[in-house]
Amino acid sequence: MNKIGKTFIISGPSGVGKSTVLRALFQGRDDLYFSVSATTRLPREGERDGKDYHFIDAGAFRHMIDEDAFLEYAEYVGNFYGTPKKYVDDAMAEGKDAILDIEIQGAAQVCAKRPETVRIFIAPPSWTELERRLTARGTDTPEKIQQRLLRAKVELESARDYDYLVINDTVEDAAEELRAILKAEHCRPVDRVDQITG
Ligand code: ADP
Ligand code: 5GP
Numbered sequence: 001m002n003k004i005g006k007t008f009i010i011s012g013p014s015g016v017g018k019s020t021v022l023r024a025l026f027q028g029r030d031d032l033y034f035s036v037s038a039t040t041r042l043p044r045e046g047e048r049d050g051k052d053y054h055f056i057d058a059g060a061f062r063h064m065i066d067e068d069a070f071l072e073y074a075e076y077v078g079n080f081y082g083t084p085k086k087y088v089d090d091a092m093a094e095g096k097d098a099i100l101d102i103e104i105q106g107a108a109q110v111c112a113k114r115p116e117t118v119r120i121f122i123a124p125p126s127w128t129e130l131e132r133r134l135t136a137r138g139t140d141t142p143e144k145i146q147q148r149l150l151r152a153k154v155e156l157e158s159a160r161d162y163d164y165l166v167i168n169d170t171v172e173d174a175a176e177e178l179r180a181i182l183k184a185e186h187c188r189p190v191d192r193v194d195q196i197t198g
Contacts (some may be wrong), residue, residue: 004191005033005092006112008182009100009107012122012150013132014077015134017168018101019052021122024175025099032182033091035100038064041079044139054084072102072147077147081106097182103151104158118185120178125169 012018025041026032030043033128038054049055056064061080064070073082088098100110110117132151134145159165164181168174186192 005094005096005098006185007092007098007100007110007117008185009102009110009117009119010122010178011102011104011107011119011153011155011158011162012168013070013124013130015130015137015170016122016124017133017174020124020171021168021174021178022099022101024171025097025178027158031096033087033094033096033098035083035088035091035098037081037083037100037102038070039079039081041081055059065141071113072106074103074105074109076103076105077144077151096120104155118164118181119162120164120166120181122166122168122174123156123159125167 010018010022012033022034026034036050036052036054038056038061040056040058041053043049043053043055047053047055058080061073061082064082065073066083069084069086070082071085071088073080075081081102082135083100083102088100091098100106102110107119109193111119131149134140134148143176164177166181
């Protein structure tokens with residue numbers, strides 16, 4: 001019986017550890033597809049085009065909007081971010097789960113279009129720890145860090161609207177909870193009832 005691919009959204013404030021926990025989740029998992037977003041943000045040191053993001057300019061981003069190429073897109077702290085629709089749909093057709101690391105406005109757009117999408121919020125163990133991680137990452141200017149923290153306050157308020165809440169205390173515990181959520185979501189009767197015989 002073929003597994004049906006599902007879409008999972010991972011949201012959470014900047015610096016909470018989404019990329020880090022997803023890296024742990026993806027270890028040895030070729031049944032998962034990481035949705036590579038397009039963004040107008042400049043690459044950070046170590047980020048690779050086509051793997052972490054498709055780094056494009058505002059004109060190319062506008063072109064993709066006009067072509068209706070995005071499942072969703074949003075503005076975040078002065079840049080645009082969007083999920084290319086085609087790759088998500090291709091991955092699901094292959095039976096893979098598509099994992100979207102996207103912020104809350106984009107998450108709302110996806111759920112409006114595709115209500116079956118599973119939403120997972122990743123929260124920090126404390127506000128102080130969030131500030132510490134965001135600062136220690138060393139990728140953003142003090143001004144950008146303040147803007148991201150301002151957004152974080154709003155984002156944390158939306159945690160209760162999600163289907164699951166994972167607190168990223170240790171990376172391995174958080175990744176384990178994500179594995180459990182993915183597994184449980186494939187045990188829903190709607191996906192399995194056809195397998196019952198007799
Ligand atoms: P996000 O993708 O949510 O913006 P990152 O994955 O870039 O966050 O993590 C931000 C910083 O916090 C990084 O320096 C990362 O190494 C660190 N980090 C992530 N998870 C943890 C954790 N559980 N404990 C301590 N530090 C963490
Ligand atoms: P960062 O600049 O730290 O990589 O990402 C900033 C924020 O943008 C994060 O909250 C991340 O989840 C979000 N993000 C990344 N890709 C997308 C996307 O395609 N769409 C939306 N709406 N948000 C995204």
